[in-house]
Amino acid sequence: MTKPKLVIVGNGMAPGRMLEFLFDNSPDTFDVTIFNAEPRVNYNRLMLSPVLSGEKCYDDIITHGNDWYAQHNVTLHKGAKVSMIDRAAKTVTSENGLTAAYDKLVVATGSNPFIIPLPGKELDGVLTYRDLEDVEKMLDAAQRGGRAVVIGGGLLGLEAAAGLKMQGMDVTLLHLMPTLMERQLDPAAGHLLAEEFKRRGIDVLLKANSHEILDDGTGRVGAVRLDDGTKITANIVVMAVGIRPATTLAQATGLEVNRGIVVGDDMRTSDPDIFALGECVEHRGTCYGLVAPLYDMAEVLADNLAGGHSAYTGSITATKLKVTGVDLYSAGDFAEGDDREEIVLRDAAAGVYKRLVLKEDRIVGAVLYGETADGPWFFDLLKKRADVSEMRDTLIFGQAYQGGAPLDPTAAVAALPDDAEICGCNGVCKGKITKTITEKGLTSLDGVRAHTKASASCGTCTGLVEQLMQLTLGDAYNPAAVQPMCGCTQLGHDDVRRLIKSKGLKTIPDVMQQLEWSSSGGCAKCRPALNYYLVSDWPDEYADDYQSRFINERAHANIQKDGTYSVVPRMWGGMTSSTELRAIADVVDKFEIPAVKVTGGQRIDMLGIRKEDLPAVWADLGKAGFVSGHAYAKGLRTVKTCVGTNWCRFGTQDSTGLGVRIEKFMWGSWTPAKVKMAVSGCPRNCAEATCKDVGVVCVDGGFEIHFAGAAGLDIKGTEVLGLVKTEDEALEHIVAVVQMYREQGHYLERIYKWARRIGYDEVRRQIVDDAGRRAAYFDRFVFSQKFAQVDPWSERVSGKDKHEFNPLAIVSAEAAE
Amino acid sequence: MNAENRNWVAVGALDDIPRQGARVVKTLAGCIAVFRTADDEVYALDDRCPHKGGPLSQGIVHGASVTCPLHNWVFDLATGLARGADEGSVAVTAAKVEGGQVLLAADDLARAARP
Numbered sequence: 001m002t003k004p005k006l007v008i009v010g011n012g013m014a015p016g017r018m019l020e021f022l023f024d025n026s027p028d029t030f031d032v033t034i035f036n037a038e039p040r041v042n043y044n045r046l047m048l049s050p051v052l053s054g055e056k057c058y059d060d061i062i063t064h065g066n067d068w069y070a071q072h073n074v075t076l077h078k079g080a081k082v083s084m085i086d087r088a089a090k091t092v093t094s095e096n097g098l099t100a101a102y103d104k105l106v107v108a109t110g111s112n113p114f115i116i117p118l119p120g121k122e123l124d125g126v127l128t129y130r131d132l133e134d135v136e137k138m139l140d141a142a143q144r145g146g147r148a149v150v151i152g153g154g155l156l157g158l159e160a161a162a163g164l165k166m167q168g169m170d171v172t173l174l175h176l177m178p179t180l181m182e183r184q185l186d187p188a189a190g191h192l193l194a195e196e197f198k199r200r201g202i203d204v205l206l207k208a209n210s211h212e213i214l215d216d217g218t219g220r221v222g223a224v225r226l227d228d229g230t231k232i233t234a235n236i237v238v239m240a241v242g243i244r245p246a247t248t249l250a251q252a253t254g255l256e257v258n259r260g261i262v263v264g265d266d267m268r269t270s271d272p273d274i275f276a277l278g279e280c281v282e283h284r285g286t287c288y289g290l291v292a293p294l295y296d297m298a299e300v301l302a303d304n305l306a307g308g309h310s311a312y313t314g315s316i317t318a319t320k321l322k323v324t325g326v327d328l329y330s331a332g333d334f335a336e337g338d339d340r341e342e343i344v345l346r347d348a349a350a351g352v353y354k355r356l357v358l359k360e361d362r363i364v365g366a367v368l369y370g371e372t373a374d375g376p377w378f379f380d381l382l383k384k385r386a387d388v389s390e391m392r393d394t395l396i397f398g399q400a401y402q403g404g405a406p407l408d409p410t411a412a413v414a415a416l417p418d419d420a421e422i423c424g425c426n427g428v429c430k431g432k433i434t435k436t437i438t439e440k441g442l443t444s445l446d447g448v449r450a451h452t453k454a455s456a457s458c459g460t461c462t463g464l465v466e467q468l469m470q471l472t473l474g475d476a477y478n479p480a481a482v483q484p485m486c487g488c489t490q491l492g493h494d495d496v497r498r499l500i501k502s503k504g505l506k507t508i509p510d511v512m513q514q515l516e517w518s519s520s521g522g523c524a525k526c527r528p529a530l531n532y533y534l535v536s537d538w539p540d541e542y543a544d545d546y547q548s549r550f551i552n553e554r555a556h557a558n559i560q561k562d563g564t565y566s567v568v569p570r571m572w573g574g575m576t577s578s579t580e581l582r583a584i585a586d587v588v589d590k591f592e593i594p595a596v597k598v599t600g601g602q603r604i605d606m607l608g609i610r611k612e613d614l615p616a617v618w619a620d621l622g623k624a625g626f627v628s629g630h631a632y633a634k635g636l637r638t639v640k641t642c643v644g645t646n647w648c649r650f651g652t653q654d655s656t657g658l659g660v661r662i663e664k665f666m667w668g669s670w671t672p673a674k675v676k677m678a679v680s681g682c683p684r685n686c687a688e689a690t691c692k693d694v695g696v697v698c699v700d701g702g703f704e705i706h707f708a709g710a711a712g713l714d715i716k717g718t719e720v721l722g723l724v725k726t727e728d729e730a731l732e733h734i735v736a737v738v739q740m741y742r743e744q745g746h747y748l749e750r751i752y753k754w755a756r757r758i759g760y761d762e763v764r765r766q767i768v769d770d771a772g773r774r775a776a777y778f779d780r781f782v783f784s785q786k787f788a789q790v791d792p793w794s795e796r797v798s799g800k801d802k803h804e805f806n807p808l809a810i811v812s813a814e815a816a817e
Numbered sequence: 818m819n820a821e822n823r824n825w826v827a828v829g830a831l832d833d834i835p836r837q838g839a840r841v842v843k844t845l846a847g848c849i850a851v852f853r854t855a856d857d858e859v860y861a862l863d864d865r866c867p868h869k870g871g872p873l874s875q876g877i878v879h880g881a882s883v884t885c886p887l888h889n890w891v892f893d894l895a896t897g898l899a900r901g902a903d904e905g906s907v908a909v910t911a912a913k914v915e916g917g918q919v920l921l922a923a924d925d926l927a928r929a930a931r932p
Contacts, residue, residue: 521837521854521855522879523879523882523884523891524876547837547877547878548837548877551877561887563872803833807843807848808834808841808851808919809843810843811826811844811921
């Protein structure tokens with residue numbers, strides 16, 4: 001039997017969420033086809049501001065990637081704008097000629113930015129702030145510098161202004177009203193906000209009525225003139241004054257439309273087979289532009305499509321401003337009135353302002369500035385219409401001050417009821433989070449985000465979610481609170497890595513300057529980390545800073561307790577020969593090397609060599625064909641092998657050959673911490689591949705690839721990455737997983753810790769399931785090897801860094817007298 | 818002794834020491850580590866950490882400090898005192914740069930030479 005056909009017009013956050021509900025609760029109900037006017041998959045529009053400010057990139061904000069659509073058998077037409085709905089024939093047709101028949105149709109066309117009808121609005125350089133194209137245009141303009149004029153002092157305008165300022169532009173913010181965000185903030189909070197923006201170097205002009213946009217003579221924006229005659233030079237103008245429901249298609253189709261597409265509580269339009277949701281709809285006279293109501297609608301619609309009888313009854317909304325360093329929360333209605341009382345708390349020194357508006361002993365509005373942790377609690381009381389007369393005297397101090405002594409934050413969260421909303425963006429309540437943690441055995445923040453979506457959008461409730469994890473898991477939860485990299489910065493490793501990429505930072509002094517390091521030259525913790533991140537991220541451009549490397553990587557040997565060094569030449573896959581062994585024996589004799597040892601990685605260690613002898617030792621080893629074994633490096637160490645089909649009666653594949661091939665391909669690469677590998681020729685696993693960073697166990701049908709093992713400080717068996725048929729595939733998978741680790745790992749974090757942090761399934765998803773990503777990782781590794789695969793020993797035998805190995809001077813007793 | 822009247826020994830050119838790096842000067846009694854900071858200040862300390870004898874010349878130089886390569890003790894290059902929670906110090910040899918040459922104070926070197 002064929003399934004009924006569900007067609008969705010629009011691929012924004014609302015329909016994305018609706019499909020998640022539908023697939024979760026009623027999988028396989030419909031054949032789903034989506035028409036998306038934008039040429040891409042679904043991303044989180046809430047996160048455009050962090051993309052604009054450079055704190056995130058596009059990949060970070062994708063909510064549904066190509067594989068999600070594939071997994072759920074959804075046909076997604078990208079770049080296909082629907083131009084016609086034929087209600088009689090029950091089909092939709094796109095501008096590029098695609099037609100699809102529907103049994104149920106969902107219209108989710110969203111909204112359009114409102115363009116102020118000013119003279120000059122059509123000039124080049126007049127932008128809106130709505131989708132990724134807009135952000136890209138703004139980033140492009142920011143590259144060229146100059147001044148941006150942002151029109152609109154609401155959420156979007158403020159976020160655009162802050163982002164453009166962070167990108168280095170001069171910014172003027174124009175707002176028609178006397179205070180910023182007047183729909184969400186009272187004048188006092190609006191004033192604090194304006195002061196904060198001025199402190200950031202943004203010119204804020206209030207009561208500023210734009211009159212026209214002036215041509216610079218070439219068809220581009222040159223300036224903005226206000227009604228009072230003021231002229232402000234501008235290289236770009238961003239209009240962020242609001243949105244209008246996109247109803248053109250619905251109107252042409254003959255659906256009932258007022259300001260938006262009119263829907264009932266069941267989300268049905270005036271045609272019983274056509275539903276609508278999101279910013280394009282009007283429900284009980286209200287159009288919504290925030291995400292939480294859209295998600296409420298999504299849940300109702302998903303249920304009704306699956307045959308349920310849910311009703312949407314409207315939403316009360318809360319707002320948060322997503323500008324880093326500005327904490328602002330507002331909810332409900334805070335106009336003054338005779339029947340209303342207010343409670344205000346001001347702490348000028350701390351920059352805190354809180355105001356609650358009460359009506360008949362119930363909270364009807366809340367504005368928090370500077371300190372917003374209690375926002376969700378106030379919002380919860382507001383939505384429940386809870387009687388607050390009992391705690392009125394201490395209410396403004398927040399939840400921690402109710403009922404006697406201040407509670408610790410975890411206790412405050414513990415006191416929240418199960419239906420208290422934790423994540424406003426995704427409408428996730430406390431009970432859902434705690435239940436999912438227990439049911440799925442989640443132990444990481446990423447896991448909770450993946451399963452519940454809580455804190456997965458704007459992220460401001462991360463602290464609350466972590467407290468819930470603490471509460472639910474007790475000591476089993478190790479709070480992933482961001483550990484600063486070192487004492488020189490507040491930023492954690494992830495933030496630093498992301499900002500290096502997004503801000504294009506390419507030297508250590510540049511990183512320290514742009515990311516506001518608190519020390520002048522860093523420390524022995526952050527400098528090697530930064531050096532690695534820059535080597536890894538800009539292989540062709542960054543000039544390796546040897547002075548930021550630990551001595552072993554500067555001297556290319558391992559420092560020992562007495563200040564001498566040990567030297568380990570590479571023995572590919574652990575194979576050697578009489579010639580090599582003879583050369584080693586000769587070197588040991590010639591330089592009177594006191595100790596020789598076989599290592600656990602199947603090679604030979606010479607210990608106790610004086611530093612000044614190192615180049616001569618390497619010269620002799622080099623003549624026998626040896627190169628550095630990097631036994632000292634945060635990089636690829638050894639690939640241990642067994643003899644495989646060459647000799648072993650149990651061998652299933654040429655494990656030695658594969659090991660040698662991997663080692664020859666990957667030697668010289670720098671990694672966050674050391675990487676040790678092994679290839680075993682059969683499941684008896686003589687090369688002990690299942691406790692390595694990356695291991696291969698050969699089987700009759702191919703190669704089982706393992707990762708994330710440990711046999712040091714911790715003992716841990718590997719996880720299986722996947723089974724592949726050929727050596728080529730094995731190499732591609734191994735290289736890709738190492739490159740993913742190179743790009744994401746924290747400095748000194750071994751693979752097993754990195755993989756545990758981001759989730760084994762995430763690694764499998766990117767490396768095994770997504771061939772495109774795997775190939776991209778592989779290609780980036782190959783590119784970086786062009787600059788990394790140089791034998792450091794032969795370079796130094798040829799004279800590089802000579803100063804490293806010789807004394808500056810030898811002072812005789814006479815000179816010193 | 819008045820610093821002006823001290824005898825100084827030239828040990829090499831400033832440019833022979835990498836910025837944020839160090840070189841070793843060998844004396845009869847032991848090694849002196851000569852450090853050059855990012856802003857071309859020069860300092861000299863005994864090349865021996867008081868903790869386990871690690872060669873400070875091999876450490877990472879940051880600001881006017883060095884971190885010992887063996888166990889990460891950090892020393893102030895100007896005073897020779899350990900920083901942070903660790904307690905200890907290394908002897909300082911007066912150092913200066915004149916005309917691109919690094920000079921060490923002869924009497925400090927002599928003291929180093931006569932333990």
